[in-house]
Amino acid sequence: MLEVKEICYEVNGRKIIKNVSLFAKRGQMLAIVGANGAGKSTLLSLLNAENKPSSGVVTLDGRSMSDFDPLELAQKRATLAQSHHVNLAFSVEEIVMMGRYPHEKQQAREQDQRIVSETLRICGLKDFGERSYLQLSGGEQQRVHLARVLAQIWDQPEAVLFLDEPVAGLDMRYQQQTLAIAKALCKKGMMVIAVLHDLNLVADYADRVLMLKDGRRWKYGTPIEVLNTLDIYHVFDVETEIKINPKTLSPLVLTKPIKINHSELN
Numbered sequence: 001m002l003e004v005k006e007i008c009y010e011v012n013g014r015k016i017i018k019n020v021s022l023f024a025k026r027g028q029m030l031a032i033v034g035a036n037g038a039g040k041s042t043l044l045s046l047l048n049a050e051n052k053p054s055s056g057v058v059t060l061d062g063r064s065m066s067d068f069d070p071l072e073l074a075q076k077r078a079t080l081a082q083s084h085h086v087n088l089a090f091s092v093e094e095i096v097m098m099g100r101y102p103h104e105k106q107q108a109r110e111q112d113q114r115i116v117s118e119t120l121r122i123c124g125l126k127d128f129g130e131r132s133y134l135q136l137s138g139g140e141q142q143r144v145h146l147a148r149v150l151a152q153i154w155d156q157p158e159a160v161l162f163l164d165e166p167v168a169g170l171d172m173r174y175q176q177q178t179l180a181i182a183k184a185l186c187k188k189g190m191m192v193i194a195v196l197h198d199l200n201l202v203a204d205y206a207d208r209v210l211m212l213k214d215g216r217r218w219k220y221g222t223p224i225e226v227l228n229t230l231d232i233y234h235v236f237d238v239e240t241e242i243k244i245n246p247k248t249l250s251p252l253v254l255t256k257p258i259k260i261n262h263s264e265l266n
């Protein structure tokens, strides 16, 4: 279990995260939602121990995140970042194999190869192993990084997976595929915490939702509890109508197009 107790995070005297508390359990996917600049990525960096809260504490299975040594953490949790900077001509397979580095001493190379093949396959990259990463499209590169972080925790049944906007830049099929993989990992007993913007994907895949506003916890609960017209309006300043999706029985968030008068463009 991941327990977050009253964490705050301050940069240059400005509070970015304000008194956030929550629980996240293995077997469940928690989605973090909120407007641009609400503090979602910053919160994720505190939950995954990339950054240390200015006050408050984050514990994993009762142990403070700051007590884990870096190798132990790398074996227990993986993070898909919002952006990636790879400028060297690595092959796809070499990049995905980087996910296995924290386990290098523990396992035979064969097992690493098998895991890399499996994560390439599940990310739709079965025949991409030899290709140069730099020659892939943006969405394909994003899937390579997903395969890499999956390879990091593939054989760690109690792992925690952090995903920062994992579906940005992906087509419809791979948006669904990415979250379906995350859901399947939860079914295997892992925990997934994902920053997501598309509230309909949140409704279909998340078990719990944390809605952030200006660095504060605005609402926390199941998708049906959190995704309602009033809270969405307060947090995103967007008018919506909520229906029930007949295919999934989860909330369906319908938006109205915003109109900007052409005279405002002068």
Ligand SMILES: Nc1ncnc2c1ncn2[C@@H]1O[C@H](COP(=O)(O)OP(=O)(O)OP(=O)(O)O)[C@@H](O)[C@H]1O
Residues within 6 Å of the ligand: 011, 016, 034, 035, 036, 037, 038, 039, 040, 041, 042, 043
């Ligand atoms: N290192 C930093 N120094 C100063 N300000 C920062 C720093 N990191 C984040 N911020 C500020 O904190 C706020 C929250 O940023 P964060 O990236 O967490 O937002 P977000 O909710 O993930 O936004 P988005 O949806 O746009 O990705 C922003 O106003 C940002 O400018």
